[in-house]
Amino acid sequence: MGRGRKRGVNPGIPSHIEQAALPRGLYWGENRWFLVEPHPDTGRPRKRTVAYGNAVLSELHAIVEASRSSEPIGTLGYVCRKFRESTEYRELSQGTRDDYDHHANIACEYKLRDGALLSAMPVDRMSVPGIQRLIEAIAKGREASPGQTEIVGRPSTANHVLRFLRRLFNWGIRMGYCSKNPAQGVRQAKEKADAKMPERQPFVLVLAFAKERAALPLHSKGSCPPYMPAVMILAYNARLRGMEVTELTDAHALKRGVLCNRLKGSRDNVTRWNEDMRWAWRWLREYRAKRQEAHKRPVPLRPDLRPLLVTQTGTPLARSTLKTAWQRLITAAIEAGTITKAERFALHGLKHRGITDTRGGRAVKQDAAGHVSPQMTDLYDHEVMEVDPPTAAEDEESAFSDALETW
Structure with missing residues (x-):
């Protein structure tokens, strides 16, 4: 859903293709164009060949668009795509749309225990405990496995994802794309009070x-x-x-x-x-x-x-x-x-x-x-304000002074 990291230049891609204009989610390797999709039986990611080196850019865009339109109705990826096509989404500021796209991508690309992506799961099959585990996983991160990069836990990112999902599912209920909001009632991750403000x-x-x-x-x-x-x-x-x-x-x-x-x-x-x-x-x-x-x-x-x-x-x-x-x-x-x-x-x-x-x-x-x-x-504002002590009336000040001298 989100823009993600900018695609790097691949010298192996056919020269007649403008690489900066390639649709997101399409990959080149072994002299073929392929998409990474969950297997229909196991749900595990697999490479599906969709074209070869003689395909032109317009054909590649059409292929990717067709693959997106074939998403099962009611899945998280489907609801996210429909939200992006809505007037409610288009009325948002560019910064808010970018923010939603980024955090939608984090949620959709989350891998379940069986290796399937969360984007392929129907929203009506999701539960509050499942969304809670998603938020906890994003907040805590995970240690690096051999050959993998460590994912640093970010409670603030987890809470951004949660807020997006709440809005997405509420919109989906109004539009008839899902029947419940499994993000409602999920507890936010605890964020550190330290704003990492520099001295x-x-x-x-x-x-x-x-x-x-x-x-x-x-x-x-x-x-x-x-x-x-x-x-x-x-x-x-x-x-x-x-x-x-x-x-x-x-x-x-x-x-x-x-x-x-x-x-x-x-x-x-x-x-x-x-x-x-x-x-x-x-x-x-x-x-x-x-x-x-x-x-x-x-x-x-x-x-x-x-x-x-x-x-x-x-x-x-x-x-x-x-x-x-x-x-x-x-x-x-x-x-x-x-x-x-x-x-x-x-x-x-x-x-x-x-x-x-x-x-x-x-x-x-x-x-x-x-x-x-x-x-x-x-x-x-982290400034500690300086204030004056209370000022008493003259007769009260003298009484305080006498009491201090006696003490």
């Missing part, structure tokens, strides 16, 4: 480390994406999530500041320019111009169609790409001794740091963050 010193050290590594030639040993220092500055100063940074376009640059379109129900606002933000915005625009010119990319006339963040090939930077780049940067900083493992922080922690460092009372910080409720600001 000021580790933040400054990682920013300097990112600038140093960004200056290295692309793809050289130890290098990091050139845009990373600018991303850190914008995320901190404008108090933005990583996904909100990737959504920035030329239309968000106003004379008075950066228009921040906030997700997750927060209010949009404008963060006034400072020197750091001006530098970051100017650098990203210059970098974009160089990369688009180098790869002969057309430049849209409308400002809202010109994304601020681009890859080295001049294409819009995906949220998943930014996440991967950040994990590599923070891991490299730990390996280089710039920060310790205990000082590791998340990209989202820069929003916490920015809100905490905002000068003013709680109401000022709430407006700066675009939060709808003070309770949400309480989760992001």
Whole structure:
């Protein structure tokens, strides 16, 4: 369902196929195109040949679309696909759709004990205990088996999956695609209270480390994406999530500041320019111009169609790409001794740091963050307020003094 990781270039694919336009879920190997599907009897994944090297791109798209339409009615994969085709889905913001696609993919690709994918199971056969085990498995992760990569448990990811499934099944009931909501009544995973907000010193050290590594030639040993220092500055100063940074376009640059379109129900606002933000915005625009010119990319006339963040090939930077780049940067900083493992922080922690460092009372910080409720600001503001002791009347003060002297 989700976009997943960007498909790498496969030199074995026939040259007449544009690899970037290949449909998701289609694979090339042993001079054939194949899909990975559950076996109709055992449910275990198997490769099914659907075409050979002489197939054209349009035929491949038609094949994949036909295979999706043949999904058994009522399965999780079928309900997810129908939801994506609905008007309710299309009315959502692009960021919310991407978020739903990502977490739908996590749920659909979860392997059951018999090796079958959860996407092939009918929703009406699912139960609260089964969904609870799914959430627990995502939250805890699993240790690496021989030849496999370790899956790190993420309680926040598990809860995102749970919230998506609740909405999906409620929609499926209304539309007649399922008769119950097995995610209703499932307990959320307990998330750590630590928001992985960096202390000021580790933040400054990682920013300097990112600038140093960004200056290295692309793809050289130890290098990091050139845009990373600018991303850190914008995320901190404008108090933005990583996904909100990737959504920035030329239309968000106003004379008075950066228009921040906030997700997750927060209010949009404008963060006034400072020197750091001006530098970051100017650098990203210059970098974009160089990369688009180098790869002969057309430049849209409308400002809202010109994304601020681009890859080295001049294409819009995906949220998943930014996440991967950040994990590599923070891991490299730990390996280089710039920060310790205990000082590791998340990209989202820069929003916490920015809100905490905002000068003013709680109401000022709430407006700066675009939060709808003070309770949400309480989760992001980690500043310990300094307050004055109580002031008593003069006669009471003298009585207190006498009592202390006597004591």
